[in-house]
Amino acid sequence: MSLINKITSINKMNLLLYIGWFCIALFFSWGNTSLGFLFLMIHSIIYLIINRKEINFNLLFKFKTNIILISLLIWTLISAVFAYHKSLALASTLGFIILISITLFETKILINFKKFIYKLLLPIMTLGITIASSYIIYNYFSSTLRRATGVFSNVNDTGTLLIISLILIISYFEYLNNNYKYLVLIPGLLNLLALLLTFSRGAFIGFIAGLAIYNLRSKKHLVIFILIFILIFSFIYSNPKLNKRFIKSLTIEDNMDRINIWMSSLKMIKAHPIQGVGPGNFPKVYPSYRWVEKKSNRYKSFAHNIFLNMAVETGIVGFILFTILIILVLSMGIKLFNNNPIHRGIVAALIAVLIHNQFDCTVLKFEVGVVFWALIGLILAIYQKENPEKSNWILF
Numbered sequence: 212m213s214l215i216n217k218i219t220s221i222n223k224m225n226l227l228l229y230i231g232w233f234c235i236a237l238f239f240s241w242g243n244t245s246l247g248f249l250f251l252m253i254h255s256i257i258y259l260i261i262n263r264k265e266i267n268f269n270l271l272f273k274f275k276t277n278i279i280l281i282s283l284l285i286w287t288l289i290s291a292v293f294a295y296h297k298s299l300a301l302a303s304t305l306g307f308i309i310l311i312s313i314t315l316f317e318t319k320i321l322i323n324f325k326k327f328i329y330k331l332l333l334p335i336m337t338l339g340i341t342i343a344s345s346y347i348i349y350n351y352f353s354s355t356l357r358r359a360t361g362v363f364s365n366v367n368d369t370g371t372l373l374i375i376s377l378i379l380i381i382s383y384f385e386y387l388n389n390n391y392k393y394l395v396l397i398p399g400l401l402n403l404l405a406l407l408l409t410f411s412r413g414a415f416i417g418f419i420a421g422l423a424i425y426n427l428r429s430k431k432h433l434v435i436f437i438l439i440f441i442l443i444f445s446f447i448y449s450n451p452k453l454n455k456r457f458i459k460s461l462t463i464e465d466n467m468d469r470i471n472i473w474m475s476s477l478k479m480i481k482a483h484p485i486q487g488v489g490p491g492n493f494p495k496v497y498p499s500y501r502w503v504e505k506k507s508n509r510y511k512s513f514a515h516n517i518f519l520n521m522a523v524e525t526g527i528v529g530f531i532l533f534t535i536l537i538i539l540v541l542s543m544g545i546k547l548f549n550n551n552p553i554h555r556g557i558v559a560a561l562i563a564v565l566i567h568n569q570f571d572c573t574v575l576k577f578e579v580g581v582v583f584w585a586l587i588g589l590i591l592a593i594y595q596k597e598n599p600e601k602s603n604w605i606l607f
Contacts, residue, residue, distance in 0.1 A: 227254035232321055235581065236332045237339040240376040240402075241346075242364025244581040251317045252309070276539055276591070283525075283532040284308050287490055290525045294489020295496050303491030310577065311584055318588030322596060333383050333553075337398055340376045344401035347373075351408045359408035364578060370414025371573040373406040375560045375582060378421050382556025407447070410456045413570035419443075421563025425555055428548060467503075469515050469570060474502040476514040479523045487526035513572035517565070520572050537565070540587050543594040554593055561586040 227250050234247030287304045294300030321328065343362055347369065351359040361369035380402060384395040406414060419440065426432035447453040463470070478500045479488060488496040494512045514520035522530035544558035564583055568574055574583040 227251075227257070228317065228320060228324075229327065231317065232327075232332060233335060235585070236336040239578075239582050240336075240340045240343040240372050241362040242343075242368060242372060242578055243362070244578050248310075248313065248581050252313050255313050255316055276536065279532055279536050279539070280311070283529065283536065284311070286529050286532060287525055290486045290529060291490055293486045295492050296489065299491050299495065300489035306577070307490065310580055314581055314584040315588040315591070318585055319592045319595075322589065322592040329386075329553075333386075336376070337380065337383060337395060340380060340402055341398040343376075344373075344398060344405040347405040348401065348408065358410045359405060366409050367411050367414065367571050368573050368576060368579050370406065370409045370411030371417075371564055371567055371571070371579050372582065373402055373409065374414050374418040374421060374563045374567060375586070377402045377406060377418060378425060378560040378563055379553075379556050381422070381425065382552040382559075385552035403443070407453060410453075411567075412457060412460070413567045415457060416570075417563040417565075417567030420566045421559045424562050425559035428555065471502045472511055472515050473519060475500045475511075476516070476519050476523050478502065480519075480527070483523075483526065485526045485528065487522070487524045487529060490524050493520065493523055513575060515571055517568040517572050517574060520575065540590055544590045547590065547593055547597070557586055557589050557593075561590065 231247045231250030231254060234250065235244050236247075238244065238246065284304075284307070287307060288301075291297065291300035291304045346362050347359045350356070358366045359369065360366055361372065364372060377399065380395060380399045384392055384399065387395065406418060422439065423436055426436035447457050460466075475497060479493075479496060482500070493514060494510060497511050514523050518530060518534060521533045525533075541558075541562070544561065547554045547558055549555075561583075564574060564586070573579045
C-alpha cells in the first residue's frame with residue numbers, strides 16, 4: 212500500500228484534512244486561511260510521526276522540481292544568515308518553509324478526494340464567497356471608506372483573493388450541469404462588484420488577463436470573454452469614480468510611486484546582488500535606498516513586484532530559482548487546459564495572481580500565500596495524476 216493510499220484509509224487523520232480544507236474553502240475569500248492551515252499542519256505532523264519509519268527522504272531529490280524548490284529554500288536560509296536583520300530574516304524564512312511544505316504536501320493528498328472537492332469544497336467555497344462579497348459591499352456603502360476592504364484583509368490583499376474566487380466561481384459555473392447552476396451567477400456578480408469597489412488596478416488587470424486566459428479554450432469562449440469585457444468596461448467608463456481610478460489614472464505621472472519603488476529596488480539589488488538584503492528585510496533596508504526623498508516615500512514594505520522583491524531579498528540566485536519554478540508550474544498548467552473547467556480555472560487564477568503581483572506583493576503575506584501555494588500545489592498534483600509517466604517533474 213502506498214503512502215498516499217495509506218493516509219486515505221485512516222479516518223481520524225482524514226477528519227483533520229477535511230476540516231482544514233473546509234475552513235480554507237469557506238474563509239479564504241474572507242482573508243483568513245490561518246484556521247484551516249492549522250488543521251492541515253497538525254495533520255501533516257501526525258502523518259510524519261506515524262509514518263516516520265516508512266518515509267524515504269532521499270526520494271525528495273529524485274524529482275527535478277523538488278531540487279529547484281529545495282535549492283530555493285536552502286538559498287533563502289543562506290541569504291538570511293547574511294541579512295541586515297538576521298532574526299527577522301530567519302523568522303521569515305522559517306515561516307516561508309513551513310507554509311510551502313505543508314501546503315504542497317496537503318494539496319497532493321487532497322487531490323485523491325475527488326468527491327470531497329466537487330461535492331463539498333466547491334459549494335462551501337461559493338457560500339464563503341457570497342458572504343464575503345456581501346460584507347465587502349455592505350461595509351463599503353455603509354461607511355466612509357475610499358476603497359473596500361475584506362472581512363479580515365486590507366485593500367490589495369482583498370483584491371488578490373477576489374480575483375481568485377471570481378475565476379473559480381466562473382469555472383464552477385461552467386462545471387455544473389443542472390438547473391441550479393445559474394444561482395452561482397449571484398455570488399459571481401457580488402464578487403465582481405466587490406472587486407471593483409477595492410479600486411485595485413493591479414487586481415483588476417490580473418482578473419481581466421486571467422479571464423482571457425480561461426476563455427482561450429474555444430472561439431465561443433473568446434466571444435463570451437469579449438462580451439463580458441465590454442460590459443465591465445462600459446460600467447467602469449460610465450461611473451466617474453471607477454473611470455478616474457481604472458482608466459484616467461493609467462498614466463506614468465499617476466504611477467510614479469510604483470516606479471520610484473522599483474528604481475529603489477534596483478539600487479538595492481545592485482548593492483546586494485548575490486545574497487540579497489535578506490528575507491523580510493525590504494522595509495528595514497529600503498529607507499537607505501529611496502529613489503526619491505519624500506516623506507510619504509520613507510517606508511515601504513516590499514518592492515511591489517514579486518519577482519523584483521525576490522531579487523532584492525534573496526539576490527539574483529533566489530530570483531532565478533523562483534522564476535524557474537514558476538515557469539515549470541505554468542508549463543504544467545498549460546497542459547491542463549482540457550475539458551475540465553475547474554482545472555482551467557485553477558491555472559487561470561494562478562496566472563491572474565501572478566499578473567496582479569507584478570504591481571504588488573500580496574502573496575508574501577501568510578493569508579494570501581497559503582492560497583497562492585495551494586493553486587501551485589493543485590496544478591502539480593493534478594498534472595502528476597494525469598501524466599504519471601512524467602512524475603519526475605513533480606513536487607513531493
